[in-house]
Amino acid sequence: MxxxxxxxxxxxxxxxxxxxxxxxxxxxxxxxxxxxxxxxxxxxxxxxxxxTRWLSVEENYLLGLVVLCAQRSYGPAAMFAKTLRHLGTPREKILEALARLAMWVGPIAAAEASGLIQRALRDFDERGLGSLEAWFPPPRDGAR
Known part of the structure; x- marks a missing residue:
């Protein structure tokens, strides 16, 4: 490339x-x-x-979500969770991945991550793609 x-x-x-x-x-x-x-x-x-020869887009975002949560980078992790919901990933699958995070980072850190991601998922459920607005700023001139 x-x-x-x-x-x-x-x-x-x-x-x-x-x-x-x-x-x-x-x-x-x-x-x-x-x-x-x-x-x-x-x-x-x-x-x-x-x-996507080896990992699907969903698998990539799910992997990213869990790694970001393990690093306590919750802002980007929340955006990844919203992206997963936008792609049609069931909420339960996202939350299960976070529950399994406890095996590597401990239950307290995983619970903290889960709580923050649940809030992000509620935001997506309420506002849809608009909840990702930080990643997609409109042009200053109002076009598009």
Whole structure:
């Protein structure tokens, strides 16, 4: 993959998950990162996620959710949980993965993660894709 096609491929993948134009909106979110290297890494992650030869998109997000919770990175983990619900993953599957997290991080840390993710899932249930607005800022001129 060349650097020239990296962002378009990243945005196309996100459009396939969240709908037309959402990849561009997420690209604007990433543009707020001052580090060009970090922005590039994020786009490379999206392109890697799009490769489903060995892991499905759902498996990738579920794995990411659990790892982020284990690291206590609850903000991104909440967004991953909402993404999983958007993809149609049953709430019970998400919560079961968090319950099994207790085997590695202990029940107290897993309970904390579960409580925070349950709140994120309720937010998704109430607001749907709008609950992911932080990742998809609208353009400043009001278009799209």
């Amino acid at each position: 060349t650097d020239d096609d990296l962002r378009p491929r990243s945005e196309a993948y996100l459009d396939s998950l969240f709908g037309p134009g959402q990849g561009e909106r997420h690209g604007r979110f990433l543009d707020h990162l001052e580090s060009e290297a970090l922005r590039e890494m994020m786009h490379r992650c999206h392109v890697l996620e799009a490769d």
